[in-house]
Amino acid sequence: MKKALVIGGGFGGCAAAHQLELLGGWQTTLVETAAFLGGGCKTFYQGGHPYTFGPRHFLTNMIHVYEYLNTYVPLRRCNEHLFWTYVEQDQRFYHYPIHIDDIRSMPDAAKVLAEMDAAPGPSGAANLKDYWINSVGPTLYAKFIHDYNNKMWKVSDPSAIDHNVQNWSPKGPNIASGPREVFHDWISCYPHAANGYDDFFKIATAGPDTKVLLKTRIEKYDIPNKTVVLNGEKITFDIIVSTASLDVLFNNVHGELRFIGRDFYPIVLPIEEVFPKNVFFCYYANAQPVTRVVEYKKLTLHKSPTTLIGIEIPSMRNRLYPVPISSEVEKAKKYLAMIPDGVFSIGRMGKYDYVLDIDDVLDDAIQMAKALR
Numbered sequence: 001m002k003k004a005l006v007i008g009g010g011f012g013g014c015a016a017a018h019q020l021e022l023l024g025g026w027q028t029t030l031v032e033t034a035a036f037l038g039g040g041c042k043t044f045y046q047g048g049h050p051y052t053f054g055p056r057h058f059l060t061n062m063i064h065v066y067e068y069l070n071t072y073v074p075l076r077r078c079n080e081h082l083f084w085t086y087v088e089q090d091q092r093f094y095h096y097p098i099h100i101d102d103i104r105s106m107p108d109a110a111k112v113l114a115e116m117d118a119a120p121g122p123s124g125a126a127n128l129k130d131y132w133i134n135s136v137g138p139t140l141y142a143k144f145i146h147d148y149n150n151k152m153w154k155v156s157d158p159s160a161i162d163h164n165v166q167n168w169s170p171k172g173p174n175i176a177s178g179p180r181e182v183f184h185d186w187i188s189c190y191p192h193a194a195n196g197y198d199d200f201f202k203i204a205t206a207g208p209d210t211k212v213l214l215k216t217r218i219e220k221y222d223i224p225n226k227t228v229v230l231n232g233e234k235i236t237f238d239i240i241v242s243t244a245s246l247d248v249l250f251n252n253v254h255g256e257l258r259f260i261g262r263d264f265y266p267i268v269l270p271i272e273e274v275f276p277k278n279v280f281f282c283y284y285a286n287a288q289p290v291t292r293v294v295e296y297k298k299l300t301l302h303k304s305p306t307t308l309i310g311i312e313i314p315s316m317r318n319r320l321y322p323v324p325i326s327s328e329v330e331k332a333k334k335y336l337a338m339i340p341d342g343v344f345s346i347g348r349m350g351k352y353d354y355v356l357d358i359d360d361v362l363d364d365a366i367q368m369a370k371a372l373r
């Protein structure tokens with residue numbers, strides 16, 4: 001049998017181990033530093049309420065990925081969900097993406113609409129700030145984008161965010177019209193099971209040829225030779241699938257990659273439901289330290305006279321979001337260029353790309369198995 005090493009036991013690592021098991025002929029060792037599988041998508045409990053660290057709903061336009069996950073963790077569609085954003089200047093919640101009907105109801109609607117008319121459009125924008133100002137004008141930019149991106153990315157000016165600006169409207173068009181549901185044209189879902197995605201992590205790693213090592217750290221990486229030191233033993237593998245950060249794999253030879261993390265506070269409230277119907281998340285666009293509040297019941301449908309919210313505040317205490325700054329992306333490219341045949345670096349951390357979600361890392365694992373086949 002050939003030997004595979006999988007680094008990380010989140011969605012990416014578990015799916016990779018599962019795909020190798022389905023393929024057959026692979027003896028897989030999955031190494032996870034934490035005491036549990038699932039990474040950021042593992043379900044925890046507070047006051048009886050299930051929750052994950054951040055929303056982690058499953059969104060995709062890839063049918064084969066939906067079918068794959070749905071086979072093991074039956075999924076409930078929740079396309080009805082809405083995002084609201086609080087804008088301090090107007091002391092109001094608006095839909096996000098910014099909706100044309102909300103703009104018409106703003107106190108300064110005439111000014112905003114005139115600026116939108118005069119906006120030249122985002123083509124040729126050099127950074128996130130230009131992209132948005134050229135798309136929607138300065139007033140909407142100030143209300144929704146400027147402060148949010150400063151706190152999200154821990155920069156003093158969103159001009160620093162200069163990578164992939166052409167796509168820098170990841171939750172739909174700059175100005176939406178028609179349906180207010182954010183992902184109305186995508187598959188949007190959450191597991192039926194009270195323990196969320198956890199059964200997938202269990203099933204995916206339960207195969208007879210998969211060995212899971214929790215609370216284990218690889219002591220030394222020699223990726224060019226597909227060799228690592230694990231529990232004091234030097235082992236060479238036929239393939240390595242990694243969901244870890246690229247700088248870790250290559251011992252920081254090009255320097256550390258920058259990530260933004262999150263402090264996360266799950267809080268039980270003495271009320272059955274706190275957000276309006278179909279509002280799953282509220283974003284805070286301005287000076288408040290919080291970026292997002294999630295009401296978990298909306299996703300989990302947990303029944304209780306209390307509710308659970310999760311508050312997210314950007315922090316440097318953990319490494320979660322690759323930063324879309326060209327200098328960092330260029331550094332990541334140097335690492336990606338070092339990846340030899342037989343090593344697959346997948347997911348947000350493995351590709352240093354913020355836009356990658358659960359569906360993308362599942363697809364990476366599926367494509368990895370296809371390539372091996």
Ligand SMILES: Cc1cc2nc3c(=O)[nH]c(=O)nc-3n(C[C@H](O)[C@H](O)[C@H](O)COP(=O)(O)OP(=O)(O)OC[C@H]3O[C@@H](n4cnc5c(N)ncnc54)[C@H](O)[C@@H]3O)c2cc1C
Pocket residue numbers: 007008009010011012013031032033034037038039040041053054055056057058059216217218243244245248262320321346347348349356357358359361
């Ligand atoms: C706050 C937040 C909210 C999100 N919400 C959504 C959402 O609503 N929908 C969506 O589709 N996506 C969401 N995402 C993105 C999505 O969760 C990730 O794309 C997905 O979890 C990626 O899976 P992964 O296995 O690559 O990473 P992770 O889930 O981060 O798992 C990586 C695992 O690898 C382990 N690990 C890391 N380095 C090493 C190492 N060197 N050795 C051993 N183990 C290691 C970690 O402990 C972890 O268990 C969100 C991300 C964040 C940060």
